[in-house]
Amino acid sequence: MKNLENAPKIYVGTYGQYNDGSLFGKWFDLSNYTDTKEFYKNCYEYHRNEFLPELMFQDWENIPDFLISEYSLHEDTFKYFETIDEMGEERAKAFEIYCSSIVSWPLNGNDLDETRQEFEDAYRGYFSGSMKGPELEFIYQYIEESGMLADAPKLLKRYFDYKSFAKDLFLDGYSQYEGHVFRD
Structure with a gap:
């Protein structure tokens, strides 16, 4: 992910927080991670105060919609970004x-x-x-x-x-x- 100005980012909250009326979460810059496993690990670590948090991707930037939904990030997302970085x-x-x-x-x-x-x-x-x-x-x-x-x-x-x-x-x-x- 060469272009840090247009780096892909996801605002990650949880369904539990959202259902309690809170949008508590954090923007995660995907250029700080090497794969989805590392990204998810960091998200769960951030929401460790909640028992079995269900992650909720409430907003995202510079990520094509075919790679992300409200509840998941495609496993090949980082490989996709590596591919387009070569172009x-x-x-x-x-x-x-x-x-x-x-x-x-x-x-x-x-x-x-x-x-x-x-x-x-x-x-x-x-x-x-x-x-x-x-x-x-x-x-x-x-x-x-x-x-x-x-x-x-x-x-x-x-x-x-x-x-x-x-x-x-x-x-x-x-x-x-x-x-x-x-x-x-």
């Missing part, structure tokens, strides 16, 4: 989108390493949409890189319908989320 900010955002919106990781039961490899195979890049939309920007690059129109006469190139081609390609084969393009 640039843009690619890390794309990986989060891929996990949450495309493959529903970790609910799909796949291993994180397998999910990352599938992401690397599927991700085509970020397109800001400076050409009237990310899909159209991607199509121009796709056609140029593939050489699809390289041998076509200039007259034919002038009449090629990029918008229609983009529409067809994104109906079957590609998807776009927040400017990030993925091959289905």
